[in-house]
Amino acid sequence: MAVSRIKVLADDVVNRIAAGEVVERPASVVKELVENSIDAGARRIEVDLVAGGRSLVKVSDDGHGMSEDEALLAIERHATSKLVSAEDLDRISTLGFRGEALPSVAAVSRFGLTSCADPETGGVELRIEGGSVIGVQPCVRGRGTTIEVADLFFNTPARRKFLHAPETELRHAQDAVMAISLARLDLSLAMRHGGRTLLEAPPATDLDQRVRDVFKLKAAVQCHRFDLDAGSMRAHGVVALGRGSGRPRLTVLVNGRWVKDRLLVGAIYRVLRNAGAGFGGARVALLLDVPATQLDVNVHPAKTEVRFARAGAVFALVERAVRSAVTASHGTVAVNKIYEAGADEPRRGPSVAEPEPSANAARGPSLFSHPVYSPAPQPRGLTDTPAPRLAQPTPKTHRSGARAGEADTPFGRLIGQYRQSFLLLEDDHGLVIVDQHVAHERVLYDRILRQLGGERAPSQRLLTPILVDLGEALTGALSRVVELLDKVGIEADAFGPETVRISALPPDLAPHDGEEIVRELLDRATELDGVPDQVAHGLVEDLAASLSCRAAVKVNHRLVDAAQRRLLADLAAADDPYRCPHGRPIILRLGQEEMERRLGRR
Ligand code: ADP
Ligand code: MG
Helix, strand or coil, X not given: CCCCCCXXXXXXXXXHHHHHHHCCCHHHHHHHHHHHHHHCCCCEEEEEEEHHHCCEEEEEECCCCCCHHHHHHHCCCCCCCCCCCHHHHHHCCCCCCCCCHHHHHHHCXXXXXXXXXXXXXXXXXXXXXXXXXXEXXXXXXXXXXEEEEECCCCCCHHHHHCCCCHHHHHHHHHHHHHHHHHHCCCCEEEEEECCEEEEEECCCCCHHHHHHHHHCCCCCCCEEEEEEEECCEEEEEEEECCCCCCCCEEEEEECCEEECCHHHHXXXXXXXXXXXXXXXXCEEEEEXXXXXXXXXXXXXXXCCCCEECCHHHHHHHHXXXXXXXXXXXXXXXXXXXXXXXXXXXXXXXXXXXXXXXCHHHCCCCHHHCCCCCCCCCCCCCCXXXXXXXXXXXXXXXXXXXXXXXXXXXXXXXXXXXXXXXXXXXXXXXXXXEEEHHHHHHHHHHHHHHHXXXXXXXXXXXXXXXXXXXXXXHHHHCHHHHHHHHHHCCCEEEECCCCEEEEEEECCCCCHHHHHHHHHHHHHHHHHCCCCHHHHHHHHHHHHHHHHHHHHCCCCCCCCCHHHHHHHHHHHHCCCCCCECCCCCECEEEEEHHHHHHHCCCC
């Protein structure tokens, strides 16, 4: 008889495989352990890490604890106190439910557990190494549980290789704790790294306060609340306005569970993108509550994705909710607003000047022939009474006979500055509107890329260096970006484990902006995962974007005639004078035809 080639895998092998799905990095261990503590009814949870969690993750709670039998069961696969029957899967109210986390973590670490359910009878201590129990003994402790996970992936070198630098791992672990802290304001949470306190969140009653506490927002940062119901669903949270150009950072929780759901992230990004200016560097915390029966949390091994029964309704609700906060925060004029004012159908953001390879795009001198330059044609017949027409308009006829003045800049004849924010010009085809901030941003972006490529950047030594308290994770990553900063004229070094010292800046950069740029770059450096080359490339682009945004002239800023002309000349020489590096339009033209049609001349 031939021996069967198919064998059932031994438990320890199964656990290691599961570990690959549940445990990706120290942050996933933190998430699973903290979720367990919450499920155990803890009021206070403390998280301690060493070396970003690579050497040690320790989570202690004052929850209901476990007896010795329960503790021994807890580390068995599929042992859970949270589900009894298959029907329970349809209405999961706890964060955990599969009984996979503890055995998976224990299989790939040196694992210690102490727990006590009743101080009268005493506690239990377990030691497990690579999945094998190597010690069980009684211990004395108060009610609650402490789990220590040392040397993660020590027995799976291939996985250990994929761990990132301690500061990057720390950053992800911190994100996990911050997210969870938003779900449960009543919890008191502490996080320490190598003994230093990174986060101490006392119980809060108010989400704004928690957001400010855990994200360490400065008092000047505006937070806008949103809170919207739709039937049995509720979307609430906070939009904290960034002042820079960094990517918005989102924290999304569904029924108290930290997720990275693409649908929800997409909905939030869409609102921010369409909002246009001012949302660089925003922080958004979204808490979504949906009935447990309309949610499937059992679709992802690490439970970081969810599936909604009514995805369309969820998307719409989230969009509306976040937009309400964004609208509340609006104080600035964006280019798209001008266009909207005349448009029949409100069009927002990038769609305003989407490439439109239509006939009227290709007219005019070469500089103006770029497809995005001419606004997209108007949808017809949606407003008031149609403009009277004398004849079928043929492109290029200027019925009014109004003629453009002699061009004295590369974009036409300069009329002047409007609201100290936009440059107005006329050319053969109509009225030209240039967003001065975005135009300058474009010019600077190209210049900074050249500096990063080797061109010498001007730099000015500060009389008193700026000391920026950035915390350990960010400060730890300074060495990775110090050279980049130097290339653009920012001199920075570490001043202790949590502080960065900035001693020189480019002459046109305000100290506060310099500080924010360093912060944003370090933030990205610890956030980006991936191959070093890609990360380096990403950082170059991020630095160029945040620096150009901050150094660029703002709206509501008067420019003298010469400065307006210099900006237009510089813009004409830019790689792409029509769009900022992030795709926002720089130039808008109100065409003569359009103007005449609306004024009833056509
Ligand atoms: P799950 O959370 O999916 O049930 P875990 O492997 O994370 O699976 O945990 C297994 C079981 O161990 C839990 O169901 C719970 O009964 C127990 N447990 C884990 N952590 C704690 C804790 N901090 N306090 C009390 N009980 C815990
Ligand atoms: Mg669990």
